[in-house]
Amino acid sequence: MEVKVDPERCQGHTLCAMAAPDVFELSDIDGHASAVNEAVSAEHEEKVREAAHSCPEQAISLF
Amino acid sequence: MSVDDVVDDDSRKRNTYDFDRHAPEYRDNFLPITEEMHAKCPMAWSDTHGGHWVAAGGREVFTFARSADVSNDHDLKGTRRGYKGIAIPTMERASGVRGGILEMDEPEHREFRSLLNPYLSPAAVNRWIPFIDEVVRASIDERIETGRIDFVDELANIVPAVLTLAMLGIPVKKWTIYNEPVHAAVYTPPDSPDIPRIGELHRAMGLDLLTNLMEVRENPRPGLVDALARATVDGETPDDMELLGILSLLIGGGFDTTTALTAHSLEWLSQHPEERDTLSRERDTLLNSATEEFLRYFAPAPGDGRTISADCEYDGIQLMEGDRLWLSWAMANRDSSLFPEPNQIDLERKGNRHFSFGLGIHRCIGSNVARTVFKRMLVAVLDRMPDYRCDPEGTVHYDSIGVIQGMRHLLATFTPGPRLGAGLDDTLEKLQLITDEQGLAEPITARGKDAQARG
Numbered sequence: 100m101e102v103k104v105d106p107e108r109c110q111g112h113t114l115c116a117m118a119a120p121d122v123f124e125l126s127d128i129d130g131h132a133s134a135v136n137e138a139v140s141a142e143h144e145e146k147v148r149e150a151a152h153s154c155p156e157q158a159i160s161l162f
Numbered sequence: 163m164s165v166d167d168v169v170d171d172d173s174r175k176r177n178t179y180d181f182d183r184h185a186p187e188y189r190d191n192f193l194p195i196t197e198e199m200h201a202k203c204p205m206a207w208s209d210t211h212g213g214h215w216v217a218a219g220g221r222e223v224f225t226f227a228r229s230a231d232v233s234n235d236h237d238l239k240g241t242r243r244g245y246k247g248i249a250i251p252t253m254e255r256a257s258g259v260r261g262g263i264l265e266m267d268e269p270e271h272r273e274f275r276s277l278l279n280p281y282l283s284p285a286a287v288n289r290w291i292p293f294i295d296e297v298v299r300a301s302i303d304e305r306i307e308t309g310r311i312d313f314v315d316e317l318a319n320i321v322p323a324v325l326t327l328a329m330l331g332i333p334v335k336k337w338t339i340y341n342e343p344v345h346a347a348v349y350t351p352p353d354s355p356d357i358p359r360i361g362e363l364h365r366a367m368g369l370d371l372l373t374n375l376m377e378v379r380e381n382p383r384p385g386l387v388d389a390l391a392r393a394t395v396d397g398e399t400p401d402d403m404e405l406l407g408i409l410s411l412l413i414g415g416g417f418d419t420t421t422a423l424t425a426h427s428l429e430w431l432s433q434h435p436e437e438r439d440t441l442s443r444e445r446d447t448l449l450n451s452a453t454e455e456f457l458r459y460f461a462p463a464p465g466d467g468r469t470i471s472a473d474c475e476y477d478g479i480q481l482m483e484g485d486r487l488w489l490s491w492a493m494a495n496r497d498s499s500l501f502p503e504p505n506q507i508d509l510e511r512k513g514n515r516h517f518s519f520g521l522g523i524h525r526c527i528g529s530n531v532a533r534t535v536f537k538r539m540l541v542a543v544l545d546r547m548p549d550y551r552c553d554p555e556g557t558v559h560y561d562s563i564g565v566i567q568g569m570r571h572l573l574a575t576f577t578p579g580p581r582l583g584a585g586l587d588d589t590l591e592k593l594q595l596i597t598d599e600q601g602l603a604e605p606i607t608a609r610g611k612d613a614q615a616r617g
Binding site: 114128149 | 224228279280283284285286450451454512513514515516517519521522523525529530533606607
């Protein structure tokens with residue numbers, strides 16, 4: 100699985116980092132999210148799905 | 163009469179719903195109104211308050227909150243397109259001042275918001291946790307030996323107010339000056355005879371803010387006031403009234419909303435003691451999802467107004483440039499297609515993409531503050547008064563939930579416990595010194611994570 104946060108859509112709700120703290124990091128300046136690593140390990144897959152599902156802006160894509 | 167007039171009249175007539183958020187019975191009828199609108203007209207036209215659209219469904223709110231054909235602008239002087247900002251109806255008492263960044267469009271919005279972000283990011287807010295915990299500790303200490311507390315007046319009103327002032331760079335002992343006007347302005351219905359008096363208190367608060375702005379220009383001290391005092395936008399120094407609007411927004415956003423969330427959540431937990439016990443025991447896994455669920459269900463800021471900035475169509479409905487639109491975060495939060503069993507609180511709810519902090523570029527800039535302050539208050543209550551019981555006789559909701567869905571009082575009894583430290587006044591004095599010494603109110607960009615290490 101690959102994960103991407105669309106920086107145009109992300110508005111810093113931080114729900115992804117709550118769902119999958121090891122996978123998403125938040126900017127110190129505005130809390131916007133990015134994937135630490137676009138490749139998602141098997142153990143993180145469920146949490147990453149939850150993160151994508153939880154994003155109010157629907158800014159997270161899974162491949 | 164043109165074809166256009168017939169078309170938009172038709173759109174309005176076919177989707178009409180009589181929707182009045184400011185009516186006293188609205189709060190009691192929220193559920194049936196929501197269900198009816200979701201079923202019949204999730205995008206509806208209402209003739210109330212000068213006539214406006216209401217986006218009630220999740221899909222409708224998602225579309226219009228993020229649409230390029232929608233404006234937040236409040237054109238006070240009528241030099242642009244005469245749009246009226248985010249309050250429906252337009253709030254006369256605040257007519258001299260714009261509602262800060264919430265009533266700006268791009269690019270102006272982004273220029274001001276960028277100045278504020280480094281004070282309110284998750285990293286910036288995390289530096290304040292020890293401060294928050296101390297204010298919570300002291301507030302509870304004032305009541306812990308009596309076995310009685312008003313969770314609104316004696317806890318949930320205090321902590322957000324003190325923290326907001328500290329983050330602004332205003333002396334925290336002034337929190338009582340700001341407290342009443344901010345809350346009263348929000349819980350008083352627009353047609354109440356009390357409005358003039360509250361307007362007066364608001365003007366006094368505005369004067370204090372402007373005084374602080376001037377003082378900070380003379381003698382800089384860190385905080386959000388400082389960020390605005392030294393702001394240049396497009397090479398120009400913004401008008402003081404513009405800065406006042408932004409400061410008022412930070413205060414209005416910082417005070418009442420977190421208070422409302424906390425009061426409603428504590429009331430619900432009192433009514434569901436088993437869930438309260440579970441939450442307390444399993445807080446490591448449940449606290450985050452429970453917080454989001456309380457946010458969704460209680461939606462302290464129930465919605466915001468917009469103006470349609472270009473003719474557009476949604477689902478065969480024609481909206482015209484200049485039309486007013488109410489984005490109902492609260493109703494969208496109960497959309498069963500997004501939130502299964504939407505009218506149940508599920509502390510473990512998954513996929514909780516609620517609208518309570520808004521959506522799009524105007525996402526509430528205080529969201530990280532709100533979540534953190536709420537969680538610290540909740541955890542302290544669970545730890546120090548785990549058996550608290552709210553008294554229905556001592557529970558007072560706002561008469562009007564048109565602006566904030568809040569509570570005025572929430573009386574509770576509990577098994578008394580020991581004080582842990584100094585009282586509130588002494589604690590605030592100490593915290594002021596710590597804030598100043600450690601530069602807590604500096605932006606995260608000033609010292610990065612060093613500020614945290616020093617604490």
